[in-house]
Amino acid sequence: MINSLAKLLVAVAMAGTLTACGRGEEIAACGEDESAADAPAEAASPIKLTAGIQDIMLDMIDPSADFLWESVSVTETAQGVEEKQPRTDEEWAEVRKHAIILAEAANLILMEGRHVAREGKVLGDHGTPGNLTAEEAEKAIAADRATYEGFGQALHDVGVAFLEAAEERNPKAIMDAGETMDQVCEGCHLKFWYPGQKIPAFPDQAPEAH
Ligand code: HEC
Numbered sequence: 474m475i476n477s478l479a480k481l482l483v484a485v486a487m488a489g490t491l492t493a494c495g496r497g498e499e500i501a502a503c504g505e506d507e508s509a510a511d512a513p514a515e516a517a518s519p520i521k522l523t524a525g526i527q528d529i530m531l532d533m534i535d536p537s538a539d540f541l542w543e544s545v546s547v548t549e550t551a552q553g554v555e556e557k558q559p560r561t562d563e564e565w566a567e568v569r570k571h572a573i574i575l576a577e578a579a580n581l582i583l584m585e586g587r588h589v590a591r592e593g594k595v596l597g598d599h600g601t602p603g604n605l606t607a608e609e610a611e612k613a614i615a616a617d618r619a620t621y622e623g624f625g626q627a628l629h630d631v632g633v634a635f636l637e638a639a640e641e642r643n644p645k646a647i648m649d650a651g652e653t654m655d656q657v658c659e660g661c662h663l664k665f666w667y668p669g670q671k672i673p674a675f676p677d678q679a680p681e682a683h
Contacts, residue, residue, distance in 0.1 A: 520584070522584065522586055522587050522588075523591070524581075524587075524591055525587070525588050525589055525590040525591035525592075525594070525596075525607070526582050526587060526588070526589045526590075526610075527589060527590055527591070527595075527596040527607065528591055528596065529578055529581050529582050530582075531596060533574055533575075533578040533581075534574075534575060534578045534579075534582075534628075536571075537571040537572075537574040537575045537578070538575060538654060538658065540567070540568075540571045541568065541571050541572065541575065541635050541647065541650070541651060541654070542651050542654070542655075543557075544557075544558070544559055544567075544568050544571075544647060545557065545558045545559075545644045545647045545648050545651070546558075558644040558647075559639075559642070559644075565639055565642055568635065568638075568639040568647065569636060569639040569640065571635070572632050572633075572635035572636035572638075572639055573632070573636060574632075575628070575631070575632035575635065576629050576632025576633050576635075576636060577629075577632070578632075579625050579626070579628035579629035579632055580625075580629060582625055582628075583621075583622055583625040583626075588607075588611060589607040589608075589610045589611045589614070590607035590608075590611075595607055601667075602669065603667055603668075603669025603670050604666060604667045604669065604670075605665065605666055605667070605668065610665050610666060613664070613665050613668075614665055617664075620664060621661070621664075621665060624657060624660055624661035624664075625661075627653075627657045627660075628654070628657050628658075628661070631650055631653050631654045631657055634646065634649075634650040634653065635647065635650045635654075638650055
């Protein structure tokens, strides 16, 4: 925090010097100031990564996915068929909100430099037989980033399918997107989280690829 504030203040001070150059100060000195001011601006990204992929799964993707999966259902009871679906403006707005969270969280997990576990923290099923540790998952992702990105993009696209279904107020499209989402979550986890588990493989997932 303090460090970046200091950098910011230096940058502001340099910008002040450049303005002074523009007003006709000595040319040679102006050239030097310009290159010094440009360099840090190019090197530094404004983005600061805080959460691990695990945190984004636990706090954004999982709750939103659950909300979307549960938003439409058909249950047969002794009293007859019970159809659950969003009906009011507020209920559809909630579906839309979770679709937005899901689609954009899918982008967050694809960001370069994002670790599986938040620095120094490990969540969840660490040590469960058959499951990869955060470190192993990170290695598996690095070894086949294209597949990881493919699943991440599929998750984004399913978020968009939910978004469009919410905007059209189409419960059938919500259910269809729910089925696709199930396969996308499972497919990525089977490859990058619990390859040791005996779960029917996602069509894309050749067992020997593990
Ligand atoms: C692009 C790949 C990918 C997709 C798609 C994906 N996940 Fe994950 N998920 C991971 C990885 C990687 C981990 C961490 C595995 C580890 O810790 O070893 C994880 C972990 C989790 C966890 C455990 C978090 C914890 O407590 O450690 C949950 C819950 C989860 N995912 C839910 C979901 C759900 C629900 C979906 C679908 C809506 C989904 N994930 C889609 C890659 C993915």
